[in-house]
Amino acid sequence: MPGIDAFADRLSSYLGPDQVNLVRRAYYYAEQAHDGQRRRSGEPYVTHPLAVSNILADMHMDHQSLMAAMLHDVIEDTGIAKEALTAQFGETVSELVDGVSKLTQMNFETKAEAQAENFQKMAMAMARDIRVILVKLADRLHNMRTLEVLSGEKRRRIAKETLEIYAPIANRLGMHTMRVEFEDLGFKAMHPMRAERIRQAVKKARGNRREIVGKIQESLVNCLAREGMEGQVIGREKHHYSIYQKMRGKRKAFNEIMDVYAFRIIVDKVNTCYRVLGAVHSLYKPFPGRFKDYIAIPKANGYQSLHTTLFGMHGVPIEIQIRTREMEEMANHGIAAHWLYKSNDETPKGTHARARQWVKGVLELQQRAGNSLEFIENVKIDLFPDEVYVFTPKGRIMELPKGSTAVDFAYAVHTDVGNSCITCRINRRLAPLSEPLQSGQTVEIVTAPGARPNPAWLSFVVTGKARTHIRHALKLQRRSESINLGERLLNKTLTGFDSHLEKIPQERIQAVLAEYRMEVFEDLLEEIGLGNRMAYVVARRLLSSEGEEAPSAGGPLAIRGTEGLVLSYAKCCTPIPGDPIVGHLSAGKGMVVHLESCKNISEVRHNPEKCIQLSWAKDVTGEFNVELRVELEHQRGLIALLATSVNAADGNIEKISMDERDGRISVVQLVVSVHDRVHLARVIKKLRALKGVIRITRLRS
Structure with a gap:
């Protein structure tokens, strides 16, 4: 491999003599710092930084990037402090070296977590100066070119990481030549036999x-x-x-x-x-x-x-x-290709502006993601190779990954638009939010104040930004609903003791929080609402200093049907307003509402820690599904007749299935959505009026 003199000659074709001398100085500094260190192949260590600089010189990178490439392992491998580099080569170069050093391996529980953490650090470093990633990519490329000296297991691990993360990043930054080399070297290391077969076939063809x-x-x-x-x-x-x-x-x-x-x-x-x-x-x-x-x-x-x-x-x-x-x-x-730092113009243009925009998006994902693995899952989605181009109603072009939906588009426009979107128009026609977008369409989002993200969106969104923001909004929504339900459950239990949350002294609340190792009272209420702690037990702890005993039966807790994510209705017995009901507290799920007579909860029915008496509030709202079984004489247009009758009673058929018992009698199972028992009675009355109906039964567990 050519030495520093040959390299300096190459640089003089596009850098000034002062800049070439600075790169030389960085080389000699690295040579001294790595003195005595050797690579696995037996070569002096300094051949690696020189090779990385050569890769960057092929792309005509600026002198500061080349200096950082020469010094990129100095902080990590030789114990020289960042301050020493700042004194020698200036703030910019030492920041670049520090950025690249921070991307090197740390010890984590799992390889996946280590990879994810590294990637998060890369995002942070890229945001400060995007040249960090270019030095890192060149470093990785030289390591990929010299993989043979490593063991098979290590080779495959590095190749997999390269194919999954570094090649897509090179692609995302428009660096086709580097991406192709990453992919071919990674392929050869991951699947040597397949790579060789394809090489031979290509040569022959x-x-x-x-x-x-x-x-x-x-x-x-x-x-x-x-x-x-x-x-x-x-x-x-x-x-x-x-x-x-x-x-x-x-x-x-x-x-x-x-x-x-x-x-x-x-x-x-x-x-x-x-x-x-x-x-x-x-x-x-x-x-x-x-x-x-x-x-x-x-x-x-x-x-x-x-x-x-x-x-x-x-x-x-x-x-x-x-x-x-x-x-x-x-x-x-x-x-x-067009290095921004060649000009004194500070406003990024073209590809650089796009890369900046992408890095900004990556950072936003990082702040919202729950942990590093969730973050990397979202970023991998965003390192997409294919795009669709759609227009806003004002004619602005939006780039989205292939398969994106109107929800992805809404979040790309603005987080608030995504959070409050309720439907969309594609080319001026109303369309489902889950419909994949095609290039050239004009997309208009219809929003409503107070609308909230739907958990079902997670099954079809494609972009990391949409996924992260939906999860974040659902976490907040779930928390506020859990706190609300937890407070009502706790107050309901305290009422049985002739007490109320407002009557409990603050120091008693603090003592119980310390006992449960919690910071704020809302956390405890959230735990109760999610069913992780029992209101009955917490109430006794809050009152224990006052010597109270178990609560006497208070009135049932009223539910309104708008409790959202922390209250659900059992599918086994499908309760509706007007039915006698109980609430079963299930850890992590919150409260599940069952019929009092439901067989599935007969064992825990009288356990006050697991079940709580409920009633329906007067202002209960919403639609509730009920399963009906209708036996009737077989006749033409039977399903149309049933649908017309249910519709006439303002009901709605959600599902219908038919099971013919013999040539004369048909058994039809309907899932009908109704408001309450009175509404159900109206629906059944309409069905009974049909000719040939023998029996109507409401199905329960």
Whole structure:
């Protein structure tokens, strides 16, 4: 590998002499600091920082990044303090080195947790200076190039982490060349046999294809010459990992993938791109629906190009990308291509602005996530390769991952819009919130004050931002509802002692909190509401100093039907307002309402710690499901008759199933939603009036 002198010569092609000298100084400092240390391969350790700097120099990175690359292991491996680096090389370089050092392994319970924690630290460091991640990516790339010296187990672990996190980050920052190398090296380390089989097959196919590739290339070059346009036509090779992914993911045979011929045409300016597109479309017929304009609407990582697929000679498909030199540079090196720090202009442009935006989003996810594993799950979702582009009603373009829904869109617009959305219009028609969005649609979100996120949204949202905010809002909602229910349960029990929360002295409450090792009284009420602690036991603890005994039976606790997440209705006996009911306290779930006669709670029915007497409040609201069994003589249009009758009584059929007993009699099971027992009686009366009805039974456990 070339030494520092050869490296300095390379740098002088794009850096000034003073900057090259600073990089040299950093190299000599690192060489001294790592003196005596060797890599696993036996080479002096300083060859590694030099190789990392070489990778960054390929991308024409600035001198501070190169200095940080030279010094990136100094703080961690040699015991030199950050302050010493600041004194030698300045604040910026020492901050970069510190940022990269903090991303190195720490000890955690599990590998997954370690990976997640590292990623969180990476997000923090990236937010301060995005060059940290570029140095880290170059460091990882050199380690991947020299994996052979490690044991098989360690090789596979590093390769897996590279494929799952580092390759998608490189992709997200638009660094195609680095991503491809990460993927191919990772693939080779993870699946050496498969990688070798694909390599051999590609080599063989390339030989067979040489003639046809040459012909297509020649016809494209001639086409450009005829139209008087200058452009470079290059045949594109599919890299091994992407062939493997397509074979696995799309269940395609190797020949199917290799039958597509790919070319890239590089021209001088944007205007020419569209002229070339017209020329190639007149040379070969385009595939309908396969044209994509990423110049007008760039991908989320800043990638720009025109993509089209053509029917070539003998019907062979030809994929063509048309772009300018600048776009080619951007596509290969992404955020590193136009380094912001080369100019004194502090406002980030293009890809850099997008990368900043992404990092900002990652940080927001981190603040909201419950723990590092939840955070990394969300970020992995967001390191998506495909996007859909949709419009707001005012014409602003929003980029979202493929498969996103209106809820993802709402959260992308603003958290408050997401939290209060109730429905949406897609291209001006009302649509379900769960409908996946397609590129080019205009999406309008309908919100309502006081609306709250629905737990069911978690089953279809795609973006990490939406998932995190929904979980966060549900946690807060659940907490406030649990506290509310816990307070009512505790007061209900205290009433049995002829007491009330307001009568309990503050010092007694503090003593009980200390006993339960809790900070605030709301935490205790939440525990009661969730069913983790029994109101009966807590009430006795609060009153124990006053020598009170078990409560006498107080009045039942009234429920309104609007208690939300911490109160649910048993599916076994489906109680409705008007039915005699009891509440069964279930740890973590809160209170489940059962019929008094329900067999499932007969064993705990009289245990005051597990069950509590309930009643329905006068202002109870909501719709409740009831299961009915109707036996009637078989007749034509039977289901339509039943539906009409239920509808006439303002009921609603949620579910219907038919079971024919014999040729004459049919048994129909209906799940009907009603307001209360009086409403149910009206529904049953309407059904009884039907001709041929023999018996109607309400089903309970």
